[in-house]
Amino acid sequence: MPGKSTITVHADRSIHPDRAVVPPIYQTAAFSAHDAESFAFGATEARGKDFYTRFGNPNHAQVSAVVAELEGTEAAMVTASGMAAITTAALALVKAGDHVIGQKSTYGGTASVLKNLLPRLGVSTTLVDQTDPEAFASALTPQTRLILVETPSNPLLQITDLRAVSDLARAHDVITLADNTFATPLNQRPAEFGIDVVWHSATKYLNGHTDVSAGVLAGPAAILDQIWDTGLLTGATLGPIDAWLLLRGMRTLPLRVPRHNDNGQALAEALETHPAVSRVHYPGLAGHPQHKLAAHQMSGFGGVLGIEFTGGYDMANAFLGHLNYARRSASLGGVESLAVHPASMWRGMLSEEQIAESVPLGLVRLAAGTEDTDDLVADALAAADTALTEAAIA
Numbered sequence: 500m501p502g503k504s505t506i507t508v509h510a511d512r513s514i515h516p517d518r519a520v521v522p523p524i525y526q527t528a529a530f531s532a533h534d535a536e537s538f539a540f541g542a543t544e545a546r547g548k549d550f551y552t553r554f555g556n557p558n559h560a561q562v563s564a565v566v567a568e569l570e571g572t573e574a575a576m577v578t579a580s581g582m583a584a585i586t587t588a589a590l591a592l593v594k595a596g597d598h599v600i601g602q603k604s605t606y607g608g609t610a611s612v613l614k615n616l617l618p619r620l621g622v623s624t625t626l627v628d629q630t631d632p633e634a635f636a637s638a639l640t641p642q643t644r645l646i647l648v649e650t651p652s653n654p655l656l657q658i659t660d661l662r663a664v665s666d667l668a669r670a671h672d673v674i675t676l677a678d679n680t681f682a683t684p685l686n687q688r689p690a691e692f693g694i695d696v697v698w699h700s701a702t703k704y705l706n707g708h709t710d711v712s713a714g715v716l717a718g719p720a721a722i723l724d725q726i727w728d729t730g731l732l733t734g735a736t737l738g739p740i741d742a743w744l745l746l747r748g749m750r751t752l753p754l755r756v757p758r759h760n761d762n763g764q765a766l767a768e769a770l771e772t773h774p775a776v777s778r779v780h781y782p783g784l785a786g787h788p789q790h791k792l793a794a795h796q797m798s799g800f801g802g803v804l805g806i807e808f809t810g811g812y813d814m815a816n817a818f819l820g821h822l823n824y825a826r827r828s829a830s831l832g833g834v835e836s837l838a839v840h841p842a843s844m845w846r847g848m849l850s851e852e853q854i855a856e857s858v859p860l861g862l863v864r865l866a867a868g869t870e871d872t873d874d875l876v877a878d879a880l881a882a883a884d885t886a887l888t889e890a891a892i893a
C-alpha cells in the first residue's frame with residue numbers, strides 16, 4: 500500500500516485516463532453513448548462517471564478514487580457540500596418510524612438535521628453525550644437504524660470512542676456514519692475502527708483553499724449505492740470545475756495537515772496559561788479530558804481549537820477583533836487562519852436554548868492555517884493581552 504502523499508498524487512490515474520498530466524475539466528452536463536446498450540447501461544450504473552453529470556462525471560470519479568484510498572474504504576462519492584452529503588445519506592438510510600442517534604456536540608447543520616429535519620419526516624432522534632460510550636448504548640431502541648458521530652466535534656473538540664460505537668452498532672445491525680472533517684484521513688481513519696460510512700465537508704481541509712463547497716462520502720459500495728440513488732433525487736451535484744479544484748487541493752493535503760497540527764498544538768499550549776483564558780479545548784493537550792483516547796485513534800490533532808475566555812461573550816468578541824492574521828469567518832481548514840464566535844454564528848441555525856446547550860458563550864473557535872507557527876502564536880497572545888486590558892478598563 501503506497502503512502503498517503505503518493506495516494507493523493509496518483510490514486511486517480513486509472514480513472515478516465517488522459518495524456519494530459521493534469522486531468523481535464525469535464526465541463527459538460529451530459530455525455531453521448533455509442534449505442535442503445537451503452538446508453539441503457541449508463542442510465543442504471545451506480546456511481547458511474549459519463550452518462551449525465553447529475554449521475555456522475557469523470558472529475559467526480561477521480562476525486563472519489565483518491566478519497567476512498569485515503570480513507571481505506573471500498574468506494575467514495577462526492578456531493579455539492581458537506582450538508583448535501585449528510586442529508587442525502589440520512590434520507591437514503593432511514594424512513595418514517597426509524598430512530599437515529601447523534602451527538603449533543605456536533606456541527607450546527609448536523610444538529611439541525613437531527614433536531615428539525617428528521618423529526619419532521621417522522622424519524623425520531625436522540626442526542627447523547629459523546630464522551631460517554633454508555634450513552635450510545637442507553638439510547639439504542641429496536642427502531643435505531645443509524646448512529647451519527649463526529650470526532651473531534653465542532654466546536655468543543657470532544658472525542659467519540661469510534662471502536663466502542665461501531666462495536667455497539669454492529670451488534671445491533673445499525674449503520675454508523677462519522678464526520679471526519681476536523682481530523683482528515685491524515686490524522687484519523689474511522690473505517691479502521693469499524694465505522695461504516697465516513698463523510699466530510701470537503702469545503703474544509705480536503706480542499707484546503709477555501710474556494711470550493713463540496714462534500715464526500717466514503718464507505719462500502721453497497722451502502723454508497725443506496726445513498727447514490729437518493730443523491731440522484733436530491734440533485735446536490737458537485738460542479739465539474741469544483742470537483743477539479745477539490746482534487747487539485749487534495750494533492751497537497753499530506754503536506755498541509757502536519758503544519759495545521761503543529762500550529763494547533765502550539766496555539767493551544769501558548770493560550771492555555773494566558774490569564775484571559777479559562778480553558779482551551781484541544782485534544783492534543785495532555786490536560787484534555789480525553790487525550791488518551793484521542794492519541795489512540797488519531798495520529799495528529801488538527802488545527803482547530805476552542806478557546807474559552809474568562810470575560811464571556813464580550814471578551815471572546817474583543818479577542819477576535821484584535822487578531823491580525825485570523826479573520827472572522829465561518830469556515831476552517833484552509834491555508835489561512837480563520838476564527839469564529841460560535842454563539843453568534845449559530846443564531847440563524849439554532850434557537851438560543853439550543854445554542855446554550857451546545858456552546859459556552861465565551862468560546863472562540865480558532866482554525867489555524869498554514870502560516871508560520873511563531874507568527875500565529877505571537878498574534879494570538881497579543882490579541883488576548885489586549886482583550887484582557889480592555890476588559891479591565893471597561
Ligand SMILES: *Cc1c(COP(=O)(O)O)cnc(C)c1O
Nearest residue numbers: 580581582606653680700702713
Ligand atoms: C462545515 C462543516 C460541515 C458542513 O459542510 P458544508 O460543506 O459547509 O456543507 C459539516 N461538518 C463539519 C464538522 C463542518 O465543519
